[in-house]
Amino acid sequence: MSLLAPRRLTRPLYVGDVRIGGGAPIVVQSMTTTDTRDAKATLRQISELADAGCEIVRVAVPNRESAATLPDIVPHSPVPLIADIHFEYTLALKALDAGIHGLRLNPGNIRKPENVRAVVRSAKERNVPIRIGVNFGSVPPMSKEFVDEMAEEGASQIELIAEHMVRTGEGHIKILEDLDFNNIKISLKAFEVPVLIEAYKRMAPRNSYPFHIGVTEAGTPRTGTIRSSVGLGTLLSLGLGDTMRVSLTTDPVEEVFVCYEILKSLGLREKGATMVACPTCGRLEVDLFTLADRVDEYLRTVEEPIKVAVMGCVVNGPGEAKDADIGLAAGRGKGVIFRKGEIIRRVDEDEMFDVLKAEIDQLIAERRAEGELVPA
Numbered sequence: 001m002s003l004l005a006p007r008r009l010t011r012p013l014y015v016g017d018v019r020i021g022g023g024a025p026i027v028v029q030s031m032t033t034t035d036t037r038d039a040k041a042t043l044r045q046i047s048e049l050a051d052a053g054c055e056i057v058r059v060a061v062p063n064r065e066s067a068a069t070l071p072d073i074v075p076h077s078p079v080p081l082i083a084d085i086h087f088e089y090t091l092a093l094k095a096l097d098a099g100i101h102g103l104r105l106n107p108g109n110i111r112k113p114e115n116v117r118a119v120v121r122s123a124k125e126r127n128v129p130i131r132i133g134v135n136f137g138s139v140p141p142m143s144k145e146f147v148d149e150m151a152e153e154g155a156s157q158i159e160l161i162a163e164h165m166v167r168t169g170e171g172h173i174k175i176l177e178d179l180d181f182n183n184i185k186i187s188l189k190a191f192e193v194p195v196l197i198e199a200y201k202r203m204a205p206r207n208s209y210p211f212h213i214g215v216t217e218a219g220t221p222r223t224g225t226i227r228s229s230v231g232l233g234t235l236l237s238l239g240l241g242d243t244m245r246v247s248l249t250t251d252p253v254e255e256v257f258v259c260y261e262i263l264k265s266l267g268l269r270e271k272g273a274t275m276v277a278c279p280t281c282g283r284l285e286v287d288l289f290t291l292a293d294r295v296d297e298y299l300r301t302v303e304e305p306i307k308v309a310v311m312g313c314v315v316n317g318p319g320e321a322k323d324a325d326i327g328l329a330a331g332r333g334k335g336v337i338f339r340k341g342e343i344i345r346r347v348d349e350d351e352m353f354d355v356l357k358a359e360i361d362q363l364i365a366e367r368r369a370e371g372e373l374v375p376a
Helices: 041-051 062-076 087-098 113-126 144-152 157-178 193-206 221-237 252-265 288-299 317-323 349-370
Strands: 012-015 018-020 027-031 056-060 080-084 103-104 130-135 184-189 274-277 308-313 327-332 334-339 342-348
Touching: 027 252, 041 056, 041 062, 056 062, 056 327, 062 080, 062 087, 080 087, 080 130, 087 113, 130 157, 144 157, 157 184, 157 193, 184 193, 193 221, 221 252, 274 288, 288 308, 288 349, 308 317, 308 349, 317 327, 317 334, 327 349, 334 349, 342 349
Parallel strands: 027 056, 056 080, 080 103, 103 130, 130 184, 274 308, 308 327
Antiparallel strands: 012 018, 327 334, 334 342
């Protein structure tokens, strides 16, 4: 029996051929860091992200020069693309003309109603969804009436900020709904995890649009991975989220890796290997650091869902190794290789990596031949 809350039931939409919401698997996204004006560099990074398992890629379109390169990018992309638009509606129209698969655009930031109508009309004709993205750092100031209303309800500071984000999002949603446009998904991003969680929880019962979840400006890989894992892991465990991005200050390929690790840890997606390793302690009797690093580096090249354990002591080692598809329990310079709980080999320390790698490769080859392993 799963301890996760049931997934929030949302209406489905499509970004290109990728289904979001409506019970579809949670979709992994990232964003290019290249200058979109450089079509070759942008396409190269899009391909790198796609190879890592990214299913949708967002590209920045901050100016006309960037929009002008989209016809050279969109038709050649291996995955659907979303254009990130702020304020200037003509950039959205150019992106749509170029065949973009999705827009990230807040209609309330476009001043003239006729300009909003032009974007909506074009998006509707092409069946292109619009993501309304509310970020805590860019919400409008709170009115005195709103602050007083929330104070009367005894709202905390977290609840105050979260409700303000939700109502800001609802304002953008209403603009689109009034134009009979419902091909919408929503994000409510914040750096502070409690605010993030509260905002999505408040928005969830108010509509059935799919959620894009993410911690904005999460930080460098060391801290940002932790903040994102806590925030997104909590939302996913509550059944909230249809597509996600981990925002890190690094190569965006790392974002894709962290997304899948979060999903795998909750049993929501399977992609690539899962590695179990000792937390290290004074009981270690082999050089586990070096061995675990080598195995981890190798497993990054494995796309199939397989569980590998690398254990360095006699206390927890045998149990964890037995539970894995392929496992090693080591001690006193020697190790035992397990395959699905059965001992298959005993090896010396200098053989451990090569033998473990060979057994992993063999198991994957056997499962592929039998049709049991299919990358997510």
